[in-house]
Amino acid sequence: MNNRSIAPRIHPVVLAGGTGSRLWPLSRMLYPKQFLPLAGEKTMLQETVLRFTDGKTFAPPIVLCNDEHRFIVAEQLRAVDRLPDAIVLEPAARSTAPAAAIAALRVAEHDPEGLVLVLPADHVIRKPQAFAAAVGNAAKAAANGRLVTFGIKPSTPETGYGYIKQGKPLTGFKGGYAIAKFVEKPSLATAKRFLAGGGYAWNSGIFLFGARTFLEELERFEPDMLAQCRAAIAGAKHDLDFLRLDADSFGRIKANSIDYAVMERTSVGAVVPVEMGWSDVGSWTALWDLGRKDRDGNVALGNVTASTVKGSYLRSEGPLLAVIGLSDVVAVATKDAVLVTSKALSQDVKTLVAELDRKGMSETKAHPTVYRPWGSYQCIDGADGFQVKRIIVKPGQKLSLQKHARRAEHWVIVRGTARITRDNQVFELFANQSTYIPLGAVHRLENPGNDPLHLIEVQSGDYLGEDDIVRIEDTYGRN
Numbered sequence: 001m002n003n004r005s006i007a008p009r010i011h012p013v014v015l016a017g018g019t020g021s022r023l024w025p026l027s028r029m030l031y032p033k034q035f036l037p038l039a040g041e042k043t044m045l046q047e048t049v050l051r052f053t054d055g056k057t058f059a060p061p062i063v064l065c066n067d068e069h070r071f072i073v074a075e076q077l078r079a080v081d082r083l084p085d086a087i088v089l090e091p092a093a094r095s096t097a098p099a100a101a102i103a104a105l106r107v108a109e110h111d112p113e114g115l116v117l118v119l120p121a122d123h124v125i126r127k128p129q130a131f132a133a134a135v136g137n138a139a140k141a142a143a144n145g146r147l148v149t150f151g152i153k154p155s156t157p158e159t160g161y162g163y164i165k166q167g168k169p170l171t172g173f174k175g176g177y178a179i180a181k182f183v184e185k186p187s188l189a190t191a192k193r194f195l196a197g198g199g200y201a202w203n204s205g206i207f208l209f210g211a212r213t214f215l216e217e218l219e220r221f222e223p224d225m226l227a228q229c230r231a232a233i234a235g236a237k238h239d240l241d242f243l244r245l246d247a248d249s250f251g252r253i254k255a256n257s258i259d260y261a262v263m264e265r266t267s268v269g270a271v272v273p274v275e276m277g278w279s280d281v282g283s284w285t286a287l288w289d290l291g292r293k294d295r296d297g298n299v300a301l302g303n304v305t306a307s308t309v310k311g312s313y314l315r316s317e318g319p320l321l322a323v324i325g326l327s328d329v330v331a332v333a334t335k336d337a338v339l340v341t342s343k344a345l346s347q348d349v350k351t352l353v354a355e356l357d358r359k360g361m362s363e364t365k366a367h368p369t370v371y372r373p374w375g376s377y378q379c380i381d382g383a384d385g386f387q388v389k390r391i392i393v394k395p396g397q398k399l400s401l402q403k404h405a406r407r408a409e410h411w412v413i414v415r416g417t418a419r420i421t422r423d424n425q426v427f428e429l430f431a432n433q434s435t436y437i438p439l440g441a442v443h444r445l446e447n448p449g450n451d452p453l454h455l456i457e458v459q460s461g462d463y464l465g466e467d468d469i470v471r472i473e474d475t476y477g478r479n
Contacts, residue, residue: 008113008143009059010135010208011085012052013103016045016065016073016121017093021353021364022283022346025337026317030366034122035072038281039290042080045073045121049082051128052117057136059114060085062106063121064099067091067244071373071476074241089239091247097261098253100207101218101229102245107211115142116214118207118258124290126277134175134274138208141173146270147209147217148176149263151201152278157191160282160347162203162259164271179269182259201273205280207258217266225261228253239477283346284330288313302333313343337363373476374399375452387464391445393418393453398446400474407461407468409437411445416453419446442472 020033027033034044042050045063052058062085065073073087088102100118107114117135125131131150138148151164162185167178182203186194194200218226228249235246263269279286291299291313298309302316310327321333330346332339341349356364369378374397381388393399393416401421411418412434419428420435421444428448429435437443439461447453471478 007057007139008115008210009111010052010057010115010117010139011059011103011107011111011211012049012061013100013116013118014045014048014061014063014121015096015099015118016063016069017090017099018120018122020122021350023281023287024349024353025334025339025363026315026332028364028366030068031072031371032069032122033281034120035069035076038287039124043076044124044281045076046080046082048119048121048123049077049084050080051125051131053082059111062086062088062103064088064090064102066093070242072371075373086243087241088243089245091245091250093255094250094253095255096205096258097218097222097256098225098229098250100214100258101226102233104209104211104214104218105229105233108215112212113143114211115139116207116209116211120205120280122281123204123206124277124279124281126279126290127275130274130276131278134272134276135208137173137175138270138272141170141176141270141272142208142210142213144172145210145213146170146173146176146268147214147263147266148207148270148272149179150204150206150208151271151273152204153273153275154191154195154200154202157188157195158202159185159188159191161185161280163191163194163200164203166199166201166271166273170270173270176270176272179263179271182264201271202278203259204278205258207263213268214262217262217268221265222256222261225253225256284313284332284341284349285343285346288330288343311343335368372399373397375447377457382464385460385462387459389457389459391453391455391457393445393447393455395447395450395452398475399444400469400471400476400478401442401444402469402471403440403442404461404468405440405470406463407459408439409443410458410460411435411437412456412458414454414456416447416451417449418453418455419448420444421446 016034019029020027023033037043049061063073067089104116107116142148163183165180167180170176231249232245237244288299293299297311300314304314304316304321306323308325309323313330316333318335319333323331328343330341353364369376375393377389377391380390413429413431423441
């Protein structure tokens with residue numbers, strides 16, 4: 001191992017994929033949990049990138065996400081003034097090892113001695129100072145050739161996490177241990193034994209290692225994966241603020257986690273146990289654990305009223321949620337769905353969502369409010385032949401120049417200024433004015449003002465799906 005006198009820079013790599021289906025109906029495919037403010041005022045992605053603001057120690061973050069979420073990621077980073085090194089778009093879900101490899105290749109090219117800190121975007125860390133201290137300690141080992149993972153000191157015999165068994169203490173690395181073995185999610189009896197005997201930690205899925213060291217180990221164990229990752233970067237294209245990996249090369253990669261691909265096979269692995277108020281927020285019960293409870297042990301958020309209710313998680317995102325005479329339940333209401341389950345079965349929400357998907361229920365995919373890079377829209381009414389939307393366009397933004405084959409549109413301006421292109425005409429409308437977009441007309445809506453533009457859109461036609469859009473020109477690079 002190498003001894004260094006100058007501390008290398010740490011490059012946070014934030015994994016922002018995933019759908020968080022166990023937190024349905026709040027978390028959905030098009031707007032999953034990492035983009036929601038579940039445990040504070042900021043979203044989980046924002047909380048994650050704000051843990052690393054020391055520009056001397058930490059480089060700007062690299063965020064990996066899928067194509068559908070790219071504008072959400074960019075907007076949320078902009079909102080907290082965290083300019084990323086890159087927002088990398090993964091063409092397909094391939095688990096954590098390829099994502100780490102892509103990031104390590106990028107870091108190794110620009111900062112050969114740099115360290116890579118891989119962490120999910122959807123974890124809560126309530127003791128960030130303890131985490132920062134653990135990262136600082138682990139960085140010394142990572143700079144000297146160790147692949148470090150962070151183990152969470154267990155407080156309960158948890159059966160929902162994998163475990164890491166600590167080996168011998170590492171010399172010259174206070175608080176670090178060799179990894180004896182990784183253990184899959186245990187039975188309750190086994191978890192109790194782990195807790196009683198000590199020497200085990202929950203597997204957090206957070207890693208710190210030298211970019212070159214990780215690539216060398218990946219070359220040993222998964223050379224085909226590394227080769228395809230190199231090809232995916234070589235064929236990548238820049239698209240606005242995003243780096244699009246080559247889809248063919250990335251698609252040939254076999255999905256694998258960092259644990260299976262490298263950590264369980266390497267001889268230079270290490271674990272740093274830490275108490276940092278960590279949660280992977282993997283269920284509604286986890287949010288109940290994190291929340292502020294009343295004298296009856298309830299966490300109540302939003303428009304909620306409860307009577308003779310105990311030990312429950314109650315949350316409304318709009319409608320009144322009234323609960324009477326229940327204990328140890330989860331009740332969550334959004335504008336278009338309600339979930340009620342016992343806390344004991346909250347992990348089964350994922351199975352429920354899969355069943356709803358099989359039935360083609362749209363409520364698993366999107367909320368009534370759908371976010372776009374230019375603003376948002378909300379479906380407020382509809383039936384055969386018509387649909388009504390409320391549209392909000394952010395200042396200075398514009399929709400694509402487009403046309404529809406099967407619908408016409410009426411636009412009524414509620415607030416703000418609308419600049420409208422309709423075939424060869426360009427004109428502006430203000431509050432209480434309206435216009436008509438005939439079927440097949442080439443049109444565009446934009447907001448030239450300094451305030452949000454609000455309008456009501458009434459669509460009419462024999463098909464009203466979002467795929468009936470032919471984009472002729474688009475500021476955001478969408479097809």
